[in-house]
Amino acid sequence: MNEEQFKGKWNIAKGKLKQQYGDLTDDDLTxxxxxxxxxxxxxxxxxxxxKEKLEQMIKDI
Incomplete structure (x- = not known):
């Protein structure tokens, strides 16, 4: 996976985390x-x- 692909996947993951946990801010995820x-x-x-549940959720995203 190249850097651009990784950045794209991370942006998707950030969006899903923010949808599920509204208290998270851009600063938290940045x-x-x-x-x-x-x-x-x-x-x-x-x-x-x-921690284990969050790690699994991030992997699943």
Whole structure:
């Protein structure tokens, strides 16, 4: 997968995460670039979901 394909898939994933968890902001999701563990922590904090469930949801997207 090249960089453009990855960016496209990440944009789709961000949109789906924001649809499911309305409390997430663009800043929360932009923070992900290079900091996946910290992103998962931010999402967990706002949604109350487990890290494992969030990781699986992102993989499924």
């Amino acid at each position: 923070y992900a670039e290079g900091k996946s563990d910290e992103l998962l922590g931010r999402i967990q904090e706002k949604t109350g979901e487990s």
